[in-house]
């Protein structure tokens with residue numbers, strides 16, 4: 506049973522052609538929903554740009570505090586530093602932050618918690634060497650320390666002692682690390698400034714490690730100088 510040769514024979518090619526023609530056809534635009542003409546869109550954009558610039562200059566010094574669209578906390582900028590774009594830290598906070606990374610040099614022995622290792626490396630946490638006289642502390646780290654010492658009532662006498670790890674640091678870096686150890690793990694003592702480190706460096710020209718008895722004279726002596734912020738600040742109050 507075969508179809509007559511002159512009758513319509515829908516084959517797949519015809520169907521494809523038919524369907525793609527239908528697919529090419531765009532849906533009729535609904536009245537009112539036709540896209541705006543190109544020139545109208547450009548015009549709107551140009552107006553928006555000009556208006557934005559105008560608004561910016563008319564509101565004067567744009568500040569988050571006064572132009573805060575959310576209106577929280579009575580115009581006070583919640584960001585640290587009050588919205589001038591920079592996080593403002595006082596000199597003590599800055600020293601603590603930098604000192605924390607500088608402490609990596611010391612942490613291998615004195616440990617990240619400042620606890621040291623019994624019988625090997627003395628603790629910095631709660632150490633009278635750390636929170637005591639800054640004349641002594643700066644000298645220990647600048648020139649090194651060897652021989653028997655007592656820290657928090659425990660004796661240490663590690664062969665070779667401590668090398669002058671601070672000597673290779675800039676005065677600022679050393680000051681920051683010392684400020685950090687004096688104010689971490691429960692320690693609290695006035696910050697050590699770059700100027701204080703410089704003062705010791707310029708007057709003390711020792712080439713060998715200290716011993717505990719050499720340093721006894723400095724146990725309670727503090728390098729004179731302004732303490733700009735933090736515990737025991739002597740100058741302007743810390744920036745809030």
Ligand code: HEC
Nearest residue numbers: 610611614627628632634650651652661662663666667670
């Ligand atoms: C390689 C190990 C090592 C490193 C690194 C090291 N120390 Fe020490 N530190 C010692 C040893 C050992 C002593 C004890 C020396 C002695 O017995 O005479 C000591 C003693 C001290 C003391 C006096 C005692 C005390 O515990 O308070 C201070 C302060 C100190 N170190 C601070 C530092 C600081 C700050 C750094 C980093 C800049 C540092 N040390 C890096 C091994 C180290």
